[in-house]
Amino acid sequence: MTGLVTLADIRAAADRISDTVVRTPLVPFALADPGRPLWIKPESLQPTAAFKLRGAYNKIKQVLPEARKRGIVAHSSGNHARSVAWLAQRLGLRAVIVMPDTAPPNKIDIVRELGAEVVLVPPALRDTHGFVLAERHGYLPVVPFDDPAVVAGQATVGLEIMEDLPDADVVLVPVSGGGLAAGVATAVKALRPRTLVIGVEPALASDAAQSLREGRRVAWEPERTYRTVADGLRTNVLGEVPWEQIRRHLDGIVTVGEEQILDAVRRLALDARLVAEPSGAVTFAAYLAGETTGKHVAILSGGSVNPQLLADVLTEPTRLEALHER
Amino acid sequence: MTGLVTLADIRAAADRISDTVVRTPLVPFALADPGRPLWIKPESLQPTAAFKLRGAYNKIKQVLPEARKRGIVAHSSGNHARSVAWLAQRLGLRAVIVMPDTAPPNKIDIVRELGAEVVLVPPALRDTHGFVLAERHGYLPVVPFDDPAVVAGQATVGLEIMEDLPDADVVLVPVSGGGLAAGVATAVKALRPRTLVIGVEPALASDAAQSLREGRRVAWEPERTYRTVADGLRTNVLGEVPWEQIRRHLDGIVTVGEEQILDAVRRLALDARLVAEPSGAVTFAAYLAGETTGKHVAILSGGSVNPQLLADVLTEPTRLEALHER
Numbered sequence: 003m004t005g006l007v008t009l010a011d012i013r014a015a016a017d018r019i020s021d022t023v024v025r026t027p028l029v030p031f032a033l034a035d036p037g038r039p040l041w042i043k044p045e046s047l048q049p050t051a052a053f054k055l056r057g058a059y060n061k062i063k064q065v066l067p068e069a070r071k072r073g074i075v076a077h078s079s080g081n082h083a084r085s086v087a088w089l090a091q092r093l094g095l096r097a098v099i100v101m102p103d104t105a106p107p108n109k110i111d112i113v114r115e116l117g118a119e120v121v122l123v124p125p126a127l128r129d130t131h132g133f134v135l136a137e138r139h140g141y142l143p144v145v146p147f148d149d150p151a152v153v154a155g156q157a158t159v160g161l162e163i164m165e166d167l168p169d170a171d172v173v174l175v176p177v178s179g180g181g182l183a184a185g186v187a188t189a190v191k192a193l194r195p196r197t198l199v200i201g202v203e204p205a206l207a208s209d210a211a212q213s214l215r216e217g218r219r220v221a222w223e224p225e226r227t228y229r230t231v232a233d234g235l236r237t238n239v240l241g242e243v244p245w246e247q248i249r250r251h252l253d254g255i256v257t258v259g260e261e262q263i264l265d266a267v268r269r270l271a272l273d274a275r276l277v278a279e280p281s282g283a284v285t286f287a288a289y290l291a292g293e294t295t296g297k298h299v300a301i302l303s304g305g306s307v308n309p310q311l312l313a314d315v316l317t318e319p320t321r322l323e324a325l326h327e328r
Numbered sequence: 329m330t331g332l333v334t335l336a337d338i339r340a341a342a343d344r345i346s347d348t349v350v351r352t353p354l355v356p357f358a359l360a361d362p363g364r365p366l367w368i369k370p371e372s373l374q375p376t377a378a379f380k381l382r383g384a385y386n387k388i389k390q391v392l393p394e395a396r397k398r399g400i401v402a403h404s405s406g407n408h409a410r411s412v413a414w415l416a417q418r419l420g421l422r423a424v425i426v427m428p429d430t431a432p433p434n435k436i437d438i439v440r441e442l443g444a445e446v447v448l449v450p451p452a453l454r455d456t457h458g459f460v461l462a463e464r465h466g467y468l469p470v471v472p473f474d475d476p477a478v479v480a481g482q483a484t485v486g487l488e489i490m491e492d493l494p495d496a497d498v499v500l501v502p503v504s505g506g507g508l509a510a511g512v513a514t515a516v517k518a519l520r521p522r523t524l525v526i527g528v529e530p531a532l533a534s535d536a537a538q539s540l541r542e543g544r545r546v547a548w549e550p551e552r553t554y555r556t557v558a559d560g561l562r563t564n565v566l567g568e569v570p571w572e573q574i575r576r577h578l579d580g581i582v583t584v585g586e587e588q589i590l591d592a593v594r595r596l597a598l599d600a601r602l603v604a605e606p607s608g609a610v611t612f613a614a615y616l617a618g619e620t621t622g623k624h625v626a627i628l629s630g631g632s633v634n635p636q637l638l639a640d641v642l643t644e645p646t647r648l649e650a651l652h653e654r
Contacts, residue, residue, distance in 0.1 A: 277603060
């Protein structure tokens with residue numbers, strides 16, 4: 003079908019974005035079980051704190067003259083917003099960002115400080131209001147998941163993993179809107195089909211796990227997905243482009259609990275010296291709870307953490323269960 | 329004079345340690361002043377949380393049969409201890425580590441958990457008691473600074489910086505015992521003499537700044553240097569090997585205050601997603617306070633931070649001055 007991303011698209015994306023995106027290393031986790039060594043891919047080290055820069059830049063760079071003329075609009079819970087705003091500032095584009103009014107204040111402030119116009123909407127409108135604004139004002143939409151150019155950009159994470167660790171056995175990737183999971187699964191399977199690519203979701207927002215089980219796209223209401231502390235993973239996999247690639251290439255999805263996620267944030271900070279937001283820590287949580295063997299890679303997708311939450315998990319490790327009730 | 333480290337020694341060290349040491353990236357700091365862009369070299373991502381792994385491994389790998397027979401002894405405030413203990417565990421060596429009884433508990437615990445025998449001594453004996461044990465029991469000393477093999481290992485940090493950013497204008501490096509500063513200055517100046525290499529010390533432990541000013545090695549008493557929160561930077565530059573290289577190659581030393589150091593720990597965590605210990609954050613503090621222009625690199629030397637201190641700086645940014653009184 004049209005719109006599927008190929009390895010050639012991914013390699014072209016890697017070339018296109020290399021002047022701006024950080025080639026993140028694989029950081030060995032020193033406290034891993036010797037029978038299941040772990041490397042962490044810290045996308046938190048991107049200038050915008052998350053992998054989202056890859057897809058957004060791969061898209062915008064291909065439509066730059068039009069974007070300059072029309073301005074751009076994006077919708078996001080935070081990290082896509084920040085990446086689009088950062089790119090707009092560097093490239094001199096007008097940017098309007100639609101965010102759910104439940105997004106963490108630190109994520110909203112950062113977007114505003116980058117000079118973008120923020121439009122806050124109820125979570126139920128977050129995925130559609132951007133298109134309304136595009137229609138009304140002529141802005142060019144830069145969507146977070148459902149675009150082959152965006153998926154190809156996120157897929158460069160998988161390309162780099164296989165370049166650095168060609169015999170990786172298991173790659174753990176967070177699943178939200180599905181752009182990263184679709185891209186990474188496509189890249190890894192194209193390069194080494196026997197490497198397992200496992201999605202990770204919070205149990206409280208495990209729409210994709212249910213969708214894969216049932217073989218059809220299932221939507222969870224915001225009231226349900228917004229229970230998880232992992233604010234970057236509350237979106238459903240509803241886009242056709244990521245869904246098709248996930249359905250074909252992802253080997254499965256595992257879920258993690260809220261306490262596991264917060265404990266993972268704590269251990270990443272202290273044992274790996276990496277600041278992760280809850281959404282970025284789910285893969286490490288899955289590794290800690292898992293029983294798969296061989297060489298593991300956990301994609302730490304983002305590090306835009308609320309300072310108070312990070313301080314809390316550092317000092318109250320035994321009371322994690324209370325934290326996400328806030 | 330004999331004992332000076334050459335570029336050939338440093339290249340040989342880079343080859344020797346490449347099977348174990350992480351080739352850390354240069355991470356661009358997104359919030360840098362455009363007129364003085366900054367890259368951070370996060371040695372905190374080494375498996376032992378600090379650059380110390382480089383020098384210790386370059387030394388031990390060259391004397392492995394003897395180390396196996398005799399066992400090894402090392403003295404350190406923390407990160408050298410942890411690196412030696414970690415290497416001893418992996419290589420099957422007996423390790424005895426002499427640490428000051430004022431070392432942070434988290435640093436002492438980590439060394440014990442790695443299977444090394446810890447001997448706690450008053451700070452005034454930390455640099456000599458290891459040699460007493462070596463004499464008494466026949467252990468092979470693996471010293472933290474005053475050994476060309478150790479300096480050459482630390483110097484690989486400088487080699488990597490110039491490989492990744494060949495036109496760096498300013499490299500900021502912490503100064504304590506002087507191994508890292510000596511090594512980095514030697515490597516950078518050999519590759520590009522016009523790049524400035526600036527040492528950074530806490531004002532409360534600025535023995536090296538005074539030494540450079542007076543052209544002779546000046547010792548500060550532990551009672552004086554132990555006032556700084558940067559527990560890894562309390563040692564004097566007393567070794568002949570690092571002193572000779574620092575005197576020849578370092579362009580100068582700047583000092584930073586305690587509040588600046590703690591603010592740097594906070595900003596590294598939130599703005600760069602990197603966990604730093606105070607000693608590792610001094611170079612970033614110097615960048616923030618500095619006025620040098622051009623392309624900067626700040627070496628983040630270590631990330632073995634006390635969790636409570638990190639939590640405190642994350643939540644009490646306006647009360648930083650109180651924190652290091654604890």
